[in-house]
Amino acid sequence: MTTPAILSGADVSDACFLADFQTMSSFGATGRGGVDRQAATTADGEQRRWLASLLAARGFDVRYDRIGNQWGLLEAVPGAPYVVVGSHMDSQPTAGKFDGAYGVLAAAHAAFRIAERWKVCAGRGTGRPPVLNVAVVNWFNEEGSRFKPSMMGSSVYTGKLALEDALAVQDAAGVSVGEALDALGMRGDWDGPDAAFCAEIHVEQGRSMERDGITIGLVHSNWAANKYEFVVHGEQAHTGSAVIADRHDALLGASMLVVAAREIADAFPGVVHTSVGQLSVYPNSPVVVPSRVELLLDLRSADEYALAAADALLHERVASIETAASVRIERRTSHSWPVMPYQPEGVELAAKAAADLGLVHKPVMTIAGHDSTNMKDLVPTVMLFVPSVEGISHNEAEYTKDEDLVAGVAMLTEVVERLAAGDLEG
Amino acid sequence: MTTPAILSGADVSDACFLADFQTMSSFGATGRGGVDRQAATTADGEQRRWLASLLAARGFDVRYDRIGNQWGLLEAVPGAPYVVVGSHMDSQPTAGKFDGAYGVLAAAHAAFRIAERWKVCAGRGTGRPPVLNVAVVNWFNEEGSRFKPSMMGSSVYTGKLALEDALAVQDAAGVSVGEALDALGMRGDWDGPDAAFCAEIHVEQGRSMERDGITIGLVHSNWAANKYEFVVHGEQAHTGSAVIADRHDALLGASMLVVAAREIADAFPGVVHTSVGQLSVYPNSPVVVPSRVELLLDLRSADEYALAAADALLHERVASIETAASVRIERRTSHSWPVMPYQPEGVELAAKAAADLGLVHKPVMTIAGHDSTNMKDLVPTVMLFVPSVEGISHNEAEYTKDEDLVAGVAMLTEVVERLAAGDLEG
Numbered sequence: 001m002t003t004p005a006i007l008s009g010a011d012v013s014d015a016c017f018l019a020d021f022q023t024m025s026s027f028g029a030t031g032r033g034g035v036d037r038q039a040a041t042t043a044d045g046e047q048r049r050w051l052a053s054l055l056a057a058r059g060f061d062v063r064y065d066r067i068g069n070q071w072g073l074l075e076a077v078p079g080a081p082y083v084v085v086g087s088h089m090d091s092q093p094t095a096g097k098f099d100g101a102y103g104v105l106a107a108a109h110a111a112f113r114i115a116e117r118w119k120v121c122a123g124r125g126t127g128r129p130p131v132l133n134v135a136v137v138n139w140f141n142e143e144g145s146r147f148k149p150s151m152m153g154s155s156v157y158t159g160k161l162a163l164e165d166a167l168a169v170q171d172a173a174g175v176s177v178g179e180a181l182d183a184l185g186m187r188g189d190w191d192g193p194d195a196a197f198c199a200e201i202h203v204e205q206g207r208s209m210e211r212d213g214i215t216i217g218l219v220h221s222n223w224a225a226n227k228y229e230f231v232v233h234g235e236q237a238h239t240g241s242a243v244i245a246d247r248h249d250a251l252l253g254a255s256m257l258v259v260a261a262r263e264i265a266d267a268f269p270g271v272v273h274t275s276v277g278q279l280s281v282y283p284n285s286p287v288v289v290p291s292r293v294e295l296l297l298d299l300r301s302a303d304e305y306a307l308a309a310a311d312a313l314l315h316e317r318v319a320s321i322e323t324a325a326s327v328r329i330e331r332r333t334s335h336s337w338p339v340m341p342y343q344p345e346g347v348e349l350a351a352k353a354a355a356d357l358g359l360v361h362k363p364v365m366t367i368a369g370h371d372s373t374n375m376k377d378l379v380p381t382v383m384l385f386v387p388s389v390e391g392i393s394h395n396e397a398e399y400t401k402d403e404d405l406v407a408g409v410a411m412l413t414e415v416v417e418r419l420a421a422g423d424l425e426g
Numbered sequence: 427m428t429t430p431a432i433l434s435g436a437d438v439s440d441a442c443f444l445a446d447f448q449t450m451s452s453f454g455a456t457g458r459g460g461v462d463r464q465a466a467t468t469a470d471g472e473q474r475r476w477l478a479s480l481l482a483a484r485g486f487d488v489r490y491d492r493i494g495n496q497w498g499l500l501e502a503v504p505g506a507p508y509v510v511v512g513s514h515m516d517s518q519p520t521a522g523k524f525d526g527a528y529g530v531l532a533a534a535h536a537a538f539r540i541a542e543r544w545k546v547c548a549g550r551g552t553g554r555p556p557v558l559n560v561a562v563v564n565w566f567n568e569e570g571s572r573f574k575p576s577m578m579g580s581s582v583y584t585g586k587l588a589l590e591d592a593l594a595v596q597d598a599a600g601v602s603v604g605e606a607l608d609a610l611g612m613r614g615d616w617d618g619p620d621a622a623f624c625a626e627i628h629v630e631q632g633r634s635m636e637r638d639g640i641t642i643g644l645v646h647s648n649w650a651a652n653k654y655e656f657v658v659h660g661e662q663a664h665t666g667s668a669v670i671a672d673r674h675d676a677l678l679g680a681s682m683l684v685v686a687a688r689e690i691a692d693a694f695p696g697v698v699h700t701s702v703g704q705l706s707v708y709p710n711s712p713v714v715v716p717s718r719v720e721l722l723l724d725l726r727s728a729d730e731y732a733l734a735a736a737d738a739l740l741h742e743r744v745a746s747i748e749t750a751a752s753v754r755i756e757r758r759t760s761h762s763w764p765v766m767p768y769q770p771e772g773v774e775l776a777a778k779a780a781a782d783l784g785l786v787h788k789p790v791m792t793i794a795g796h797d798s799t800n801m802k803d804l805v806p807t808v809m810l811f812v813p814s815v816e817g818i819s820h821n822e823a824e825y826t827k828d829e830d831l832v833a834g835v836a837m838l839t840e841v842v843e844r845l846a847a848g849d850l851e852g
Contacts, residue, residue, distance in 0.1 A: 093709040094662065094717075145711040205667035225666070236520065238819035239701035240651070240726050241631035241793040244691045246817065251702055252688050255681035262678050265670045275665035276677055278712045279705075283519040285571040286704045286722045287794075288820045291520075296712045300666050367667040368713075391672065393664035394714045 014406040017109045020054065021405065024089075024105055025097040034396025035097045039090040039141035039152075040068070040180035047089055047101075048186060051108065051138060058112050060136065064188035066163055067156040068181040072136035073193060074111055076118055076420075081196035082135040083419045084379075085110060085412065088142030088153070088371060095143075096398020098203045098388070100371075102405065104138045106201050110413040111136050117417065128421035135193045139371045140181075146171045147180075154371035157192050158378045197346075197419040198381040200372040201412045203400050207391030208364060215407050216354045217364035217385030220347050222373055223273075224307050226336040227298040230257060230318075233328040237289040247289055251281055253327035254293035260317040261297055264310050272310045273300045273367065294332075302365050304339055339365075342372075343380040345424055350382050353414040359407055368393075380424055382415050384408065440832040443535045446480065447831065450515075450531055451523040460822025461523045465516040465567035465578075466494070466606035473515050473527075474612060477534065477564060484538050486562065490614035492589055493582040494607040498562035499619060500537055502544055502846075507622035509845045510805075511536060511838065512563030514579070514797060518571050522824020524629045524814070526797075528831065530564045532627050536839040537562050543843065554847035561619045565797045566607075572597045573606075580797035583618050584804045623772075623845040624807040626798040627838045629826050633817030634790065641833050642780045643790035643811030646773050648799055649699075650733050652762040653724040656683060656744075659754040663715040673715055677707055679753035680719035686743040687723055690736050698736045699726045699793065720758075728791050730765055765791075768798075769806040771850055776808050779840040785833055794819075806850055808841050810834065 027050065028035045028043030037043040048070055052062045055072035063071045073082070087103025111134050118130060139157075144150025147169045155161035167178035181187035204210075209217050234250030261274040279295040299314065301307040318329050347363065354361035364385055366373070372383045386408040389399040418424075453476065454461045454469030463469040474496055478488045481498035489497045499508070513529025537560050544556060565583075570576025573595045581587035593604035607613035630636075635643050660676030687700040705721040725740065727733040744755050773789065780787035790811055792799070798809045812834040815825040844850075 092662075092711055092714050095714075143711070144713065145709065148712065150713065205664045207669065207672075223666070236518075236821040238631045238794055239703045239724065240649070240699060240795070241819060242699075242817065243633065244688075244695070244699060246633075249688070249701075251684055251705060255684035258677055258681035259685055262670075262675070269670070273666060273668075273670060275675075275715060277665045277714050277716065278710050279677060279707050280710070281705050283571065284704050284706070285518055285569070285820075286574065287570065287576065288518050288703050289701060290703065291821075298665065368664055369666070391668065393667060394711075395662040395717075 013113060017105070017406060017409055018402055021105055024050070024101060028091070030094055030396055032396040033097070034095055034398070035091050036093050036095065037089065037091040038093060038146040039143065040177070040184060041146070044090050045184040045186065048138065051089065051104065055108060055136060058115065063190060064186050065157065065190050065192040066188060067153050067166055068140040068186050069153040069157060069192060070138040070186070071192060072108065072111070074115055074134045076130045077133055080132050081194040082133045083416055084135050084137055084195045084198045084375065085200070085416050086137030086139065087200050087202055088139040090141055090143050092143050092145050092394050094396055095394055096392070096396060098398050098400050099393065100142055100202065102203060102400070103201045106409045106412050107136045109409050110416050113413045114417050114420065128417060130420045131422040131425065132196050132420045134416060134420055142371055147177050151369055151371055151374055154374040158374045160374060195379045197424060198372060198375040198379050199412060199415050199419060200370060201384040201386065201408050202370055203388040203398070204385040205368050205388060205391060205393035209385060209387040210389060210391065212362065213360065214362050214387065215359045215404060216361040216411050218347050218350045218354070218361055219342055219366050219383035219385060220363045221339050221341040221365050222369070223300045223302045223365055223367045224304050224337060224339045225298055225300040226307065226311050226334065227296065228334045229332045230295050230297055231330040231332050232257070232293040233330060234289065234291050236283065236291040239287045239289055242289060248326045249289050250293045250327055251290040253321055253325035253329060254279060254295055256321045256325055257295065257297065257318070260314070260321065264313050267313065268306050268310055271301055271303055271306045274298065300367055302339060342376050342383055346380050346382040349418055349423055350384060350415050353418060354411060357410055357414055359411055384411060384415070439539060443531070443832060443835055444828055447531055450476070450527060454517070456520055456822055458822040459523070460521055460824070461517050462519050462521065463515065463517040464519060464572040465569065466603070466610060467572070470516050471610040471612065474564065477515065477530065481534060481562060484541065489616060490612050491583065491616050491618040492614060493579050493592055494566040494612050495579040495583060495618060496564040496612065497618060498534065498537070500541055500560045502556045503559055506558050507620040508559045508561040509842055510561045510563055510621045510624045510801065511626070511842050512565065513626050513628055514565040514568030516567055516569050518569050518820050520822055521820055522818070522822060524824050524826050525819065526568055526628065528629060528826070529627045532835045532838050533562045535835050536842050539839045540843050540846065554843060556846045557848040557851065558622050558846045560842060560846055568797055573603050577795060577797055577800055580800040584800045586800060621805045623850060624798060624801040624805050625838060625841050625845060626796060627810040627812065627834050628796055629814040629824070630811040631794050631814060631817065631819035635811060635813040636815060636817065638788065639786065640788050640813065641785045641830060642787040642837050644773050644776045644780070644787055645768055645792050645809035645811060646789045647765050647767045647791050648795070649726045649728045649791055649793045650730050650763060650765045651724055651726040652733065652737050652760065653722065654760045655758045656721050656723055657756040657758050658683070658719040659756060660715065660717050662709065662717040665713045665715055668715060674752045675715050676719045676753055677716040679747055679751035679755060680705060680721055682747045682751055683721065683723065683744070686740070686747065690739050693739065694727070694732050694736055697727055697729055697732045700724065726793055728765060768802050768809055772806050772808040775844055775849055776810060776841050779844060780837060783836060783840055785837055810837060810841070
């Protein structure tokens with residue numbers, strides 16, 4: 001970023017945002033331009049302390065709730081509920097530096113700008129007077145890589161996951177969520193603020209906006225998904241001496257399932273996405289035919305009929321793999337959701353704001369889950385996207401251009417100000 | 427085992443062996459009749475201490491060499507080299523209780539019987555006077571599940587693996603072989619005894635002897651093997667939102683390789699064995715397309731031409747999988763060996779001994795590697811098998827009948843006595 005000699009007020013705000021973004025990206029920085037900040041690790045704790053100082057310096061009240069969500073409260077209307085705006089700063093291992101972190105910093109800067117506008121408004125009578133307060137949020141453990149499930153903080157806040165269950169979840173080393181949060185001093189004894197509306201901005205994690213030359217995506221609904229945990233049961237045997245026909249190779253069965261998942265996606269090109277991200281082998285010894293493989297497989301689509309057809313195909317393939325590999329395949333847990341809309345009035349408010357700001361926008365769907373996916377079931381929620389170059393996500397090479405980042409901050413500021421001004425109230 | 431009221435001398439010896447076998451199987455016992463005694467774990471240390479007390483009680487000199495091989499020396503001919511007889515007591519995780527442990531206990535009991543015969547011989551002039559000494563050995567870390575590579579103790583003893591390299595190997599928790607042996611007090615400052623011959627007995631780990639009604643297998647050679655470590659390189663991406671055509675899914679490539687390995691075995695039915703026992707995924711997170719998978723793949727055959735054809739097929743498949751899955755497949759290390767004979771004079775000596783004892787025997791090959799596979803490159807070596815019910819191996823359900831176990835001890839005793847008497851000496 002080069003800084004011209006004379007800057008307008010907006011340029012100064014944008015330069016300030018980009019400078020803070022660069023600072024934020026130093027926490028847990030990896031060698032190849034990404035970050036590694038899994039939930040409640042040292043790097044996650046450091047960036048949270050930095051965010052706390054940033055918020056406190058602007059007069060925000062920084063607090064932690066019982067599941068470690070980090071809040072920065074700006075109370076302009078005593079006792080009124082809040083417009084909750086934020087995302088998550090935790091990351092996958094060796095992830096990109098944008099993802100949720102962009103959304104948290106954009107929320108903080110949007111709130112800073114609104115605070116300034118309100119001061120101006122109070123003094124000079126310009127701007128829109130608030131009827132609601134603003135709460136910046138950094139949701140705890142959206143990624144779910146260290147502690148399952150993902151979207152933990154917003155799931156507890158919205159009552160979808162019991163606090164006790166979430167606190168008891170352990171990582172691979174046996175450390176619980178509660179212990180990890182206590183070690184950072186980031187577990188509070190408060191349930192979080194009262195929400196009236198919610199807004200979140202995030203990078204697209206796809207390439208449709210880049211392809212179409214769109215600056216702001218207005219998320220109107222999410223893809224449907226069926227998520228399964230499969231356990232493939234075989235029998236231990238000697239990898240060398242056991243006769244092939246006698247083997248019950250759990251890894252062969254699991255591998256056939258991974259291949260089948262891709263073949264199913266290929267049968268619905270562009271319409272169904274499938275994946276296996278996690279797969280664990282037991283006993284995982286060089287000379288033992290594996291007796292158990294656990295894997296997570298998911299199917300997603302914007303088209304519920306295609307998803308149902310793909311799902312039926314998957315279950316046919318499971319049955320045929322059981323026979324072909326002489327294994328038993330157990331479907332241990334499953335979790336699914338339909339195509340669900342974000343509130344249309346929120347999409348409409350955002351479309352007007354984008355038009356007023358002169359930002360090129362279009363309605364989009366989200367394939368990935370977000371904390372806003374939880375929040376929209378609690379309060380009217382606006383979800384916004386900025387483009388991502390080549391749609392690279394969960395990868396150190398993830399990239400969004402500065403001009404799109406700052407356009408997103410301006411857009412989010414406008415949306416939150418309108419929500420706080422009561423544009424969607426009764 | 428039921429004990430008749432009056433026992434012959436041989437029956438008493440056999441009952442004593444079976445009782446000791448039962449005691450030995452209590453170390454690291456699992457709930458389903460197997461054992462979990464990975465190298466230099468607490469359970470491995472406990473059984474080694476028990477074996478030491480068993481050997482010491484019979485007057486054997488118990489010592490550890492620099493890589494932790496456990497020796498029980500019976501010196502009848504001062505200064506003469508040794509007939510080395512033994513196997514390994516360490517196991518895979520959740521393994522059967524027979525495997526190498528049977529071979530070590532059979533060696534100890536064979537040596538006890540030979541010691542008795544030598545006493546009788548010295549007093550009364552019966553039996554065969556020794557020209558060599560006998561050393562019982564419990565090789566360190568044959569299995570290679572906790573510390574790679576397998577057959578570590580015999581590899582160091584035979585000079586195939588540098589002592590320093592072996593001691594520096596770390597387990598998944600970062601504990602080195604040297605540290606683990608020191609914690610047990612089982613690392614010595616001695617190179618082990620001078621070997622003149624070697625003998626080992628083991629369960630077959632296959633079903634050919636059971637099928638043919640054979641009590642003693644005379645191993646004349648080993649199967650050829652090509653072992654590879656493949657690393658599949660992909661790119662991290664979001665499991666949900668990344669467009670399928672854009673993905674470089676390392677787990678898909680690895681799974682296609684696992685399936686290809688089985689298809690290659692199926693193309694050479696009964697002739698080629700293939701397997702992938704170990705496979706590790708990075709970052710192994712539910713929502714990240716894996717960027718790296720490491721796996722160990724091996725091909726084995728008694729027919730070197732078939733093995734070469736299978737290997738060529740594998741490399742063709744690797745190239746086609748790279749294209750189909752948009753990944754890069756690196757062959758990091760490989761290790762291979764041809765069909766190699768055990769010394770024919772040893773097989774002949776064993777055949778005569780089996781005939782003299784009236785035991786049904788046949789020549790067999792070994793598919794699995796054994797410590798004797800190393801030893802036969804150093805000194806003439808006799809490798810014997812007893813049958814294994816259904817060939818179940820590296821599995822808690824592994825089973826060999828008592829009558830076969832005790833026949834094996836009698837056979838091993840006869841072979842070691844003949845070797846110690848100089849039957850194969852110039």
